[in-house]
Amino acid sequence: MYSVLRCAPAARLSSGRLSSSKFHLASVCQESALKYSSTDIPVMPPCSFQPAEYQGMSKERLMEIRRRNCNPVTMKVTYYQRPVFIHQGFMQWLWDVDGRRYLDLFAGVATVSVGHCHPKVTAAAEQQLKTLWHTTNIYVHPGLQEYCEKLASHLPDPLKVIYLTNSGSEANDLAMLMARLHTGNYDIITFRGSYHGGSPQAIGLTSNVAYKYPIANGLGCTNTMCPDVFRGPWGGSHCRDSPVQTIRECTCTPGRCEANDHYIAQLKETFQTSVPSRIAAFFTEPIQGVGGAVQYPKNYLKEAYKLVRERGGVCIADEVQTGFGRTGSHFWGFQGHDVLPDVVTMAKGIGNGFPMGAVVTTPEIAASLSKGVHFTTFGGNPVACAIASSVLDAIREDDTQRTSQEVGTYLMTELAKLRDKYDIIGDVRGKGLQIGVEMVKDKASREPLPPEGVAEIFEDVKDMGVLMGKGGLYGQTFRIKPPMCITMEDADFFLAVFNRSVHNYLERR
Template structure:
């Protein structure tokens, strides 16, 4: 801890205004000119942390090894035409091997919940590292019991039984197995555009062809229409539980959503035509993550849960991205829909990037699963439990859920102003720090902005010092899911950068 504190100082360039140039990647604080499109002066917020000098392999050698020795899929998913070579992180900031600083608004795909290398979490990890790295549940050790009790205390009754895994895909696989064993049924329903993992079983739940392979996977999984009130068949201007509504018009009476009625009718038809009379489960995210921060009409999940239970199925909430205070108003995303699932799956932010996942369910469902033996070597090991426990403490003690609501709402409202300013910004949506900005060719057609156009804006924001994500079925949605520790000053910096990137794009047309 003393070593960490000793490295903190205020860089000499902090507070200076930086002028950044389109299509040129500049170090923080650099000044230059460009004959193309010049960015107006945008000041990066100060950071009193000095990263260690990078002394590792050259960028050329790193790329060479990545191409030769790493699976080709790693090159396929590498972000940016001019990749970012990350060397170190601290809270909401990342530094590359050249010492350039970036505001991280994607958090390792919504995974770094409390901040990169958070001092409190680091301290807990180091302390446990020196005591006991690993043992398994064949023995009784305090860390897993302590964490299970703490996690269960944050969930409503009767969700009090915890099974720990290593990832979200693994947690969703396990939830599928539990649902089938408990109900005696087989078929499972999910929404189009959803992403629930990349394992052979969870791929059946993932309804996006980009992640599919031409092999048998996820037998018994079925997809129903996603109630996307912006891009879907039906929508309106009062549908979502969000500070920002769609630009679509509607004639719904107060308190009634006709779009919701239509999407529920589609689900009823699917239940009558596609699956057996008895089903095992329905899987749903509170807000779609990889799908592009898609939100449903306010009562959709509540009505869906009733229909599923009438068919003998369990309701499973995938909180891999929406959990742990990210949506701001509640600790769990499903709480914003006024429902209580039968099973909850979680991962990503659960341990701030340390590999961990969990399935939480009822005693009754857990008893059905206990009829056989399921063993996980690494799930719930002491290191994972201590880190995850420290993450829970940090979220509560630092008020990160409240910060997510405050900064997230501010971001959404300000992004809505950019939507009104630019024809290519079709929709702004989300809750807390689970935000999507859907890009279109024009607001009338709502046709997705082409991939190459998305990449221009994406690269430009990166070159100005901001890292964001992409999602949606057509890759048309910018995903903003930062560590929950970001500040209003960080939000203002991003808004200025994003505004400039959009302006640059329109100027080039």
């Protein structure tokens, strides 16, 4: 029925991951995904897992309830013109209520770290649910202490003191509070285009009009220019720590990044014009997530941290999307910048989708919270700790950090070939499985591809069986952040789908 170019079969482990000997599956492919013609229909890799048959409400009834009983903002954020009705998941796969299978390249917004319903994590949750569902940290239940020790072992000294929360927004709220208490200062600086949560305090850190309401919130937060070497005023072809660089020409002398110098000058101007002489904190993601996998010049954070500390501030790394090995080269995104923050916040992948977050800091900064009483009912509850502990085990046993590095690098390298092929693909960037593909009208202008164009490609990719995300200031960047169990075979399937979708869009112009 279909004309198909297929890769050689891959050996699989029981977890659904490729064995280490099969990581270079692309080398045995008969054809590169880049060479798919307009008549080829990509075929999804096989999966032996059989989902349960959906026997719930009709799609029409579900949407009726969503419109009537759910806050209307949920309709505003529903992906796709024809919504996907998800029923079940396993590892990198999702099934809708009609039994159709999708390759999940967004992982519930970079949240499902080791795989949907990962057997080890599921077993840990089931066992804990039979033992103790809930108690609070006013009691010493073993799971919290055991998990905090395990998590601390993954962080460098002196980042060893942990407070467990329910979400990334709560973790970032708490980090703001601790920074202000510890320094005695108030003002906090973040990047334009950043996203650090939607709570009343965290929304001040967030710098994107889509998330802003016309009310006072997050007082004392100031945004500085994001050192975006693709869309920003300065950038070159050697700026970022990524296997793929921008297409912008670079005129820098060896050993010097002029773009970095210009962006640091902008930060210095912010210090001179927009905040007091003493500040509380500098809050950044190692790679912007919602902002569209934006990366900074290689030495930017190192220089920025020095300037912040000279002004009495602490440096906070938001690892909600970059943590737990997703960037491939390191367990934490900040390590790729060769910096040591004073506070690290995390969530999402920490619990593989179970609601959980954490703030990790030094003993000195942690002590500032003892000036009052801070309490959370659900943070660090027994089920959350059991799940999070099993996630750390699965990351190690499944070698998901290596998967992120190898499959992610392959994906970006192949996507760069598509960038060179199509004028509307302006930039490919990222590290590991934190990838952004920025769509433009054309490379010369770098103007964002209009929303309707992005939506056409987005919908087409979904209709061929792949789910990915969107981000960026103008919603122009496709976000590829799959569960870290994705295989090379899956990567080739996506590349074929994306190639065809872009081709289809241009054919319709």
